[in-house]
Amino acid sequence: MALFTFREAWRKKVALIAGVLTLAFLILYGTGLHFITRDMVNTVNPAANATSYYAMMQAITLFVMGIYLASFLVAGLAILAAVGSVAGEIENGTLYTLAVRPLTRRDLLLGKFLGLAAMLVIYAALFFLALAGLVYWQTGLIIPGLVPALGLFILEPLVLLAVTMLGTTRLSTLGNGVLAFALYAIAVVGGMMEQIGAMMESTTATIYTGVITSLLLPADAVYRRLVATVVDLMPAGNGQDLPRFVNPQMTLGPFGSQSTPSDLMLFYTVAYIVVLLALAVYSFKRRDI
Amino acid sequence: MAIIEARSLTKVYGRQVACREICLSVEEGQVFGLLGPNGAGKSTLVKMLVGLVYPTAGEARVAGYPPGDIRGRRQVGFLPENFRLHGWMKGAELLTFHARLASLDGRAARQRAAGVLDLVGLTGEGQKLVANYSKGMQQRLGLAAALVGDPRVVFLDEPTSALDPLGRRQVREILLALKEAGKTVFLNSHLLSEVEQVCDRVAIINRGTVVASGRLAELQDGPATVTIRLGGLTEELAAELRRRYPSLQLEGDRLTLALGDREEIATLVARLVAGGCRIYEVVPGRNSLEDIFVHLVREGEQACG
Numbered sequence: 091m092a093l094f095t096f097r098e099a100w101r102k103k104v105a106l107i108a109g110v111l112t113l114a115f116l117i118l119y120g121t122g123l124h125f126i127t128r129d130m131v132n133t134v135n136p137a138a139n140a141t142s143y144y145a146m147m148q149a150i151t152l153f154v155m156g157i158y159l160a161s162f163l164v165a166g167l168a169i170l171a172a173v174g175s176v177a178g179e180i181e182n183g184t185l186y187t188l189a190v191r192p193l194t195r196r197d198l199l200l201g202k203f204l205g206l207a208a209m210l211v212i213y214a215a216l217f218f219l220a221l222a223g224l225v226y227w228q229t230g231l232i233i234p235g236l237v238p239a240l241g242l243f244i245l246e247p248l249v250l251l252a253v254t255m256l257g258t259t260r261l262s263t264l265g266n267g268v269l270a271f272a273l274y275a276i277a278v279v280g281g282m283m284e285q286i287g288a289m290m291e292s293t294t295a296t297i298y299t300g301v302i303t304s305l306l307l308p309a310d311a312v313y314r315r316l317v318a319t320v321v322d323l324m325p326a327g328n329g330q331d332l333p334r335f336v337n338p339q340m341t342l343g344p345f346g347s348q349s350t351p352s353d354l355m356l357f358y359t360v361a362y363i364v365v366l367l368a369l370a371v372y373s374f375k376r377r378d379i
Numbered sequence: 380m381a382i383i384e385a386r387s388l389t390k391v392y393g394r395q396v397a398c399r400e401i402c403l404s405v406e407e408g409q410v411f412g413l414l415g416p417n418g419a420g421k422s423t424l425v426k427m428l429v430g431l432v433y434p435t436a437g438e439a440r441v442a443g444y445p446p447g448d449i450r451g452r453r454q455v456g457f458l459p460e461n462f463r464l465h466g467w468m469k470g471a472e473l474l475t476f477h478a479r480l481a482s483l484d485g486r487a488a489r490q491r492a493a494g495v496l497d498l499v500g501l502t503g504e505g506q507k508l509v510a511n512y513s514k515g516m517q518q519r520l521g522l523a524a525a526l527v528g529d530p531r532v533v534f535l536d537e538p539t540s541a542l543d544p545l546g547r548r549q550v551r552e553i554l555l556a557l558k559e560a561g562k563t564v565f566l567n568s569h570l571l572s573e574v575e576q577v578c579d580r581v582a583i584i585n586r587g588t589v590v591a592s593g594r595l596a597e598l599q600d601g602p603a604t605v606t607i608r609l610g611g612l613t614e615e616l617a618a619e620l621r622r623r624y625p626s627l628q629l630e631g632d633r634l635t636l637a638l639g640d641r642e643e644i645a646t647l648v649a650r651l652v653a654g655g656c657r658i659y660e661v662v663p664g665r666n667s668l669e670d671i672f673v674h675l676v677r678e679g680e681q682a683c684g
Contacts, residue, residue, distance in 0.1 A: 094476060187464065190429045190431065192453045193449070379431040
């Protein structure tokens, strides 16, 4: 069933369309990266080179911006790929012949999840590595913490996939799409508020807003943890320029991770995916088709 | 031995009763027809029997297992009504996939897929994308998918709805071949002639309730007309019979009237003989399935106001 779902996404040209759009994004991003890197380094600090702290921070800032935008594309693909995987198939009548085969509804649903997850993992990994490759090509910086950051970037669409899979067992395709995108928007806005609150050393209420939205959908929290991983593992630099007197997260502004999600939050995210999938299986098993 | 058994199967959606306490039993090797007007609850009943819809009350067993049990599903094929197949696959590929799901290994699955493509008249069409199939071809492919696992029991919900007369005939031949091979077929159909030609037993369902069931011949032997050629019928006896049988028609020496059941024919003849009539010929009328169907459905509508 997983292979069937993966092949379906492939043959329906979901991957091709996403790939073409992603390529367009990468070309645009690469062009911007090229000119920004050249101009900023030369203008602000002509002495800087790839190993200087300033140049590394600049490269990471540009990488984080790219990752932030890439998260939207990956999240969009995760939601759109799964939004009608049960409800849509019931609406158009393709699920009947599959659901009477000798496989349990759990296997049917988890097969669909695994097929879509495989596609999203490959897509997200290629996207991430392409961004990291472009940054390396233009700035000479190997992204610090590349492997754990890659793992976190892959985790993000899986969170959205789990939410959307649960939704599709009960809601119509349209209703599920609206809910998933709304939840994602809330998580992003909440995460942004949390960072701004932390930067301004503001009231705990602002920060808690982000915490609550992260509990609701921990997609943005995973992104923040990714940024924290990259920045925390950044080398100290060659000492030619800026000393490390500013919190580097501060320089990333609302895209940074002033308020970094803990290990517990990561554990929560993994548990969140497992629990939502279990709920999706439970819900699918109980419904009439 | 009953291979399909339903005991008081009931399905309620909110305040609407789709099926009410349906009891039926189908013996192995029979072709069973389920008839009923649109919205009678036929598809809901079939979906309960194949485990797609959960009953509100009652229970069922198919091939010895509750619907939805994996062991039972290995022995069941299903062609749903208003289905669609995955258009991005090729016909043969889709059937091979279904055969794999039905527990056949790779090579056997491909062979079986080719076999059922031939069976439904789609030889040579297996390499086309399903999306490019005509409606009739998709219906045949759906039937092939139902049969690809070599099931003991096949549920077919309106299998000829999208087919032309030639396609219908071909499906009838497939049904008869399945019957000959000892398979059990549960046929849900609007087409009374189709049911009449292939089914051993039928049930008629109306407003979620089974209103008649039995062997086709038994149902056709139910409420009947009779035509009697006779002589010596007196005015008094004719008036008495008119009171008892309002449908009575007398044309020359032919008396035609509708009876509650065929057993009444003997009573009627005895009364005529006792009244001094000479009986030359008694011809019982045979109900068509359509007559029975229309009669029972109208009766149900009148009862519900």
